[in-house]
Amino acid sequence: MKISGVDIRPGNILEYEGGIWKVAKTQHTQPGKGGAFMQVEMKNLIDGRKTNVRFRSADTVERVRLxxxxxxxxxxxxxxxxxxxxxxxxxxxxxxxxxxxxxxxxxxxxxxxxxxxxxxxxxxxLPEQVEATIVEADAVVKGQTASSSYKPAILDNGVRVMVPPHIESGTRIIVDVYAREYVRKAD
Structure with a gap:
């Protein structure tokens, strides 16, 4: 199935230059001049090579169904x-x-x-979201507005994520596995 270069997402499997590649990271860029493009970091699933490719919105690439x-x-x-x-x-x-x-x-x-x-x-x-426990969270700095400030925290698996100021050590949270972002507090 052909998809546009700007529709590429992390986790997609693409057929590119005769190989099978898994998309690791994508970054959508819209420069002031010229058309938008997607900077894609991919890993070859057969031999392990990595590459960075720039896909424009007009480019199409074959998405492999596995x-x-x-x-x-x-x-x-x-x-x-x-x-x-x-x-x-x-x-x-x-x-x-x-x-x-x-x-x-x-x-x-x-x-x-x-x-x-x-x-x-x-x-x-893996599932898109998993539940994890915060083992270490920085203290809230006075004067920061709660709406836009996040603080670093370390999960029980050693991964660092940014969490809202009200989240404390020992709290169970839901984390987006691939974006490594806080989603919400666990029930």
Whole structure:
């Protein structure tokens, strides 16, 4: 399926220059002069190479549809992650770097989706949002307006996120896995 260059999102799988690439980061830029473009950081899913490509809105790229299968994350074994097929209970080991930065958000028993290309697992999709506990949060600075100021906090998995001033250490929050942003306080 062809998509416009400005519709590319992190997590998309693209066929580009004969390879299969996973989009890691995107940055939409609208310069004062000229047309808007999307700066895309991608990783080749077969050989691990990384590249940065600039796509204009007129550019189209082939978005690859992969076969998906539900798995459950069991545990980490060194630099390998062990997943279990929820249908057959068969276990599968994958390298941690296949998940990239999202690996920090894996939790025991978490349901994930493996994407397969020619029966070979090439990416792991986590839920968009996960619940995490704040283990360390900076104190609120007096005089800051609550509407626009965020403070740094560290989650129980070691990831740093910016949170509103009223969030304190020990609070359970919902975090966007791929944007690494605070969404809301957990119920």
């Amino acid at each position: 076969d998906t299968k539900d798995f459950q994350y069991l545990y980490a074994d060194g630099d390998q992650l062990v997943f279990m097929d929820t249908d057959t209970y068969e276990q599968l080991q994958l390298p941690t770097d296949l998940l990239g930065d999202a690996a920090a958000f894996l939790q025991d028993g978490m349901d994930v989706t493996l994407e397969l290309y020619d029966e070979r697992p090439i990416s792991v999709e």
